[in-house]
Amino acid sequence: MFSGENDTTRIRKKLNIMNTKIIQFSGNYTRQGKEFFNSVTNTILIIAERKHTSPKKTPYFLLQKLPNNKRLYISSLYPVTDTEYHFDYHGVKYKIHLDKVNINVSKIEKK
Numbered sequence: 001m002f003s004g005e006n007d008t009t010r011i012r013k014k015l016n017i018m019n020t021k022i023i024q025f026s027g028n029y030t031r032q033g034k035e036f037f038n039s040v041t042n043t044i045l046i047i048a049e050r051k052h053t054s055p056k057k058t059p060y061f062l063l064q065k066l067p068n069n070k071r072l073y074i075s076s077l078y079p080v081t082d083t084e085y086h087f088d089y090h091g092v093k094y095k096i097h098l099d100k101v102n103i104n105v106s107k108i109e110k111k
Helices: 007-018
Strands: 027-032 035-038 043-049 060-065 071-076 084-089 092-098 102-107
Touching (some): 027 043, 043 102
Antiparallel strands (some): 027 035, 035 043, 043 060, 060 071, 092 102
16 A cells, blocks of 8 residues: 555655746757757757557657656647647747757747
8 A cells, every 4th residue: 555655755756846937948959869958958858659548648748857767748739731830838929940850949929
């Protein structure tokens, strides 16, 4: 029944993950295998594909690889064109432009 952790410990661990600082995703990322690396912010993003999709979920989503090698879900990726996707993170809207070796992430300015 017990895994060596009590409920309080598990909740604290979850809160520590949730309290990571808000990431500013804007910038250029270079492909390194299946990951995209921003050398300015040392941020690693992963574009992943869902194994099972539904009418309410897009096939692709964005993850951030954390320093402890865990992955943090960021958002679903909404296709705009073959090379552009939009996503939302804490109320800020972004677009991703893909090419063969890089991605560029920029904020979508409010109109």
